Amino acid sequence: MIQPSHHRPIVLVVEDEPLLRMAAVGLVEDAGFDALEACDATEAVRILESRTDIRIVFTDIDMPRGIDGMKLAALIRDRWPPIHIIVTSGHVADRNVRLPVDASFFGKPYDERQVTKELHRMAAVAQREVPGL
Template identity: 50%
Template sequence: MSVHPSPLSRVVLVVEDEPLLRMVAVDFLEDEGFTVLEAATAEEALPILESRSDIGVLFTDVNMPGKIDGLTLATHVAERWPHIRLVVTSGRQGLTNEELPDDGQFVEKPYRQRQLVDAIANAA
């Protein structure tokens, strides 16, 4: 059973520094009909966010290399692009949805395809 994303949430930006985990997330989402963009760090994600107006969901890991972690990225996105829904993941720290900006959704690693897709759908 496939989730039919709304037009706004059809494009998802996946920000994950681990290439294998990023590939898995991209495959999961593309299998469900989403258009997926990829970035390995928050710094790499920012120019993508600035250059595209069709991104509906940001899916980001919390712990990433660089000056900006995923939670800071999610907060920045909530402030600058309030139309973008947020889904945050981590295998190191558990968060609740209430701890995330802008009614974001938390998905704990390791996650299954259905968990990720449901979080994206619930965030949208």
């Protein structure tokens, strides 16, 4: 397992569209976080299984290969309960999204200031839950 090597919180960005993933990574980094990238939920699970320092996952709902962002969010909540989750979609309205406990939803196009604020809120909670990260 890869252990934490620095003090900036790490956010795993899961997005199958390369340009949207690049934009989300830029948002995360501009907000003061380190970003890891996954092109689908399968890759995201592999990354989560190999690291202990990820505190937030930022995932799109619509992804290929069977596991969408909602299934990924549920899997994360079951296997890695301390990880905070932000779910996004340009095709699903927030009233139709059934999120796991302690997850947030943002419709696309999302307000970057609101997402940044939520990332910081989640990071502060994670810091209290797991001091030293």
